[in-house]
Amino acid sequence: MLVSTVEQIRQMEIRGAGRIARAAAGALADHATVVQSTELNDFVGEMEQAANLLVATRPTAVSLPNAVHLVMAGVQTARTLEEARSGIIASASQFITSSEQAVQRIASIGARHIRDGDVVMTHCNSEAALACILEAHRQGKEIEVYATEVRPRNQGLVTIRTLNDAGIRTSYIVDSAVRSFINEVDLVLVGADAISVNGAVVNKIGTAQMALAAHEARVNLVVAAETYKFAPLTILGNLIEIEERPAEEVLTASIASTLPHVRVRNPAFDVTPADYVDLIITEEGAIPPEMAYIIIRDHLGWSIEQFDRPAH
Ligand code: RUB
Missing domain, CATH: 3.40.50.10470 (Translation initiation factor eif-2b; domain 2)
Known part of the structure; x- marks a missing residue:
């Protein structure tokens, strides 16, 4: 999922700043569930690598680094690997939900x-x-x-x-x-x-x-x-x-x-x-x-x- 999301963003199959941000958050959550590390430090290293890969796909849409930053925010202070993993999954899902709500709210104000x-x-x-x-x-x-x-x-x-x-x-x-x-x-x-x-x-x-x-x-x-x-x-x-x-x-x-x-x-x-x-x-x-x-x-x-x- 990480590699395919990276490729889809690069090839513009996933495009538009909001969609790119949600896709990156989803890919990080997915990656957090499949990373094999047994040590917290290894896990954090793997996740940071994934975050960097995603951020490098397209340089202009700042929604991408902003979303990655929000999803990765808790990982440095996590005390255990499980805490880091569940933190990433929870913040990704929170970002995706709040992004969808933001679009709805913009729709009603913009209308x-x-x-x-x-x-x-x-x-x-x-x-x-x-x-x-x-x-x-x-x-x-x-x-x-x-x-x-x-x-x-x-x-x-x-x-x-x-x-x-x-x-x-x-x-x-x-x-x-x-x-x-x-x-x-x-x-x-x-x-x-x-x-x-x-x-x-x-x-x-x-x-x-x-x-x-x-x-x-x-x-x-x-x-x-x-x-x-x-x-x-x-x-x-x-x-x-x-x-x-x-x-x-x-x-x-x-x-x-x-x-x-x-x-x-x-x-x-x-x-x-x-x-x-x-x-x-x-x-x-x-x-x-x-x-x-x-x-x-x-x-x-x-x-x-x-x-x-x-x-x-
Ligand atoms: C898309 C584009 C969109 C913004 C905002 O460019 O310029 O206007 O990303 O879109 P590209 P949204 O097709 O090169 O990604 O409101 O969907 O975030």
């Missing part, structure tokens, strides 16, 4: 920001953003969605299937048509892979361009993101790494081989500055991007002071 008759534009395939749209529709609001194609991996296909299955009127557009349609839209609603302490939102490549178009057209941009999408280490000045994926996702190897002077750049995510973000819907409430530090400090439990204290 309040979608009015009857609204046209919503979304990008990529975000469980949290879609949950808000589905909840607004469930409440009987007449809504319409513009969904982008999302080159090169076409996550938009997953989005339009979900919207279609729910019976929501949807227009499917190529990524470059965003500005052409932005004036027909009341609200842009997207998810996040990571949110920095300055409120900048990292999400699927193309989000920043959509945010620019929305800003110019005075259309609000709302981000739906669980609190574990906030990146604690950005309080130390760490930057969020933007994953760059293989060239073959954009240009087949046979075409590329005929173009020796051309290189493909394929970043999977981009950064939308806080100035272009009107609101972030978390399970703790709807907040302005400027409140990111409060989430990191009060909800995730990290503060700059803990790094400033002199070592004893």
Whole structure:
């Protein structure tokens, strides 16, 4: 299960920041049950190796290290192997449940920001953003969605299937048509892979361009993101790494081989500055991007002071 989850995340069979985080938590719990060690230290070493393998699968979605950190939190202080094992299993299951509840809570808060008759534009395939749209529709609001194609991996296909299955009127557009349609839209609603302490939102490549178009057209941009999408280490000045994926996702190897002077750049995510973000819907409430530090400090439990204290 560990190896297959690692491979599925790497190959993007499991994708989307929330799903990746829950899959990693589940894989750690599963690994804890099958590890053969008889010594606590060996067990902890094995689990740390597994945690590192999972975290290395995709570098941008901070939900992944955040989930792994939460699941592994008790392992260093466990007194026995059984305590360590059961601690990991319990925290993984707690993380998965609270993550699912967070998405539900975001749906009910986010749905309040979608009015009857609204046209919503979304990008990529975000469980949290879609949950808000589905909840607004469930409440009987007449809504319409513009969904982008999302080159090169076409996550938009997953989005339009979900919207279609729910019976929501949807227009499917190529990524470059965003500005052409932005004036027909009341609200842009997207998810996040990571949110920095300055409120900048990292999400699927193309989000920043959509945010620019929305800003110019005075259309609000709302981000739906669980609190574990906030990146604690950005309080130390760490930057969020933007994953760059293989060239073959954009240009087949046979075409590329005929173009020796051309290189493909394929970043999977981009950064939308806080100035272009009107609101972030978390399970703790709807907040302005400027409140990111409060989430990191009060909800995730990290503060700059803990790094400033002199070592004893
Ligand atoms: C997915 C993506 C999604 C966020 C949020 O990128 O950018 O918008 O992960 O999704 P990829 P969710 O397809 O490369 O993983 O709300 O489901 O966590």
